[in-house]
Amino acid sequence: MGLTDMGVGTVAEGSVSTSNSRTERAARDPGGEPAEAGAEAPARILLVDDKPDLLDSLHQLVTLHGYRPDKALGGQAAIDALRSGPYDVVLLDLVMPGVSGHDVLDFAARESLACKIIVVSGDASYNGVKHALHRGAFDFVKKPYEAGELMATMETALRQCRLEADNARMSRRLEESEALHRFIVNHSPDLIYMLDRHGCFTFLNDRVESLLGYRRDELIGRHYSEIVDPEDLDRARHLFDERRTGRRAASNVEIRLKSRRRPQGDRVFHNHVVWAELTAMGVYRDPRERTRDGFVGSYGTARDITARKEAEEVINFQAYHDLLTRLPNRALLRDRLSLAIAQSERNKQKLAVMFLDLDRFKIVNDTLGHTIGDRLLKAVANRLRSCLRSGDTLSRFGGDEFMLLLPEVRTRDDVVVIADKILDRLNAPF
16 A cells, blocks of 8 residues: 555644664765774655655654654755765655756766666656666655555665775775875885796886986886896896795895986986895796796885995904005915916916015105105005016005015016016115
8 A cells, every 4th residue: 555645743844853863774884984883873864855744644654664864844944954964775766846956966966976766656658767867866756656566766875875885985985095005115225026937028117216326117118137237137037037935935135226316417327236035936827826827927026235244344344454555464375375376376486475674764754744754655556566467466554665476486486577677666766
């Protein structure tokens, strides 16, 4: 039996009745999160009709099914209600004086409202239904309506709202997760990359630009060998083609990469080497089945250790060299002398060790100062270097004393020739 004649009370024209109580059958608010974890926000339903008795009967029907709908008497009241806040479902009469249901549909379309509008009207003509659906109506129910049919249509619209809200919420969370992931990856202090099975780059984070001076799009699709120092290509072949995973994969292996940084104010790129600590592993379609056909490529990170390597080189140089003349010190001379003696014994050859010190050097320091004395020591070291062969070693032994190691000497006369050459060079004024 239709309930179109079932009405109690009246509502003043243009008024809207609201209620915010929660029900067990309420649907989620598509515009926001639930107020409580695991709970659903109450469904927001708006009932629109220009006849108070029909509006009251519709309100009573919806209320009996556990909802707390709002009422709008007439089209203008409906538009005002839609402006005041979001609704999930609107039950809308079409034929109303002044602002009609078609006008309400046009307003919802202009404002891009997400509510589902169910037209409840006695105008069931084909053109009327088509016109309403083309203007964005969710469904059409003819007056006089069956209560079960109307409520089933409204429940379908509410389920659609819940699905859209859940989908929007998941999409929003996915976008936030992806944005966070991109932020973490691109702001990592390490270079992060992925290669295909042929060794060509498929992904690089932003670090490649500040570390190596290459744009990401410039390297995508290019082979990894283009950024590896030529002297380390053999080692790189085993690192970048890594197919192992877990603990067996390559980890913290040092390698040199080519960097192309542009100095500020200079339009020309300058190439130099960056030391990197590389960690790599294979990537497979199915991580549980690491087969040749399932191999996709490799993933890895490269950490800049150039500063550490330079510091190690400085420390190593200071440990084995004299900082003033930059010649080998006693420790390095001792190592080279031990090696030269072993080689001479093995090859049945001779070697020579020469000791040299500067006479009256103290007078230079006392009269001209230690700065001039240091300059004199460096000048003497430069002259001594010019007298030696490529395999010979010149060492500053301490103070004004120098030692020379001459391997592979045939006779004593060869040493005398070198000594005379040194004395001749040192006789020229400084």
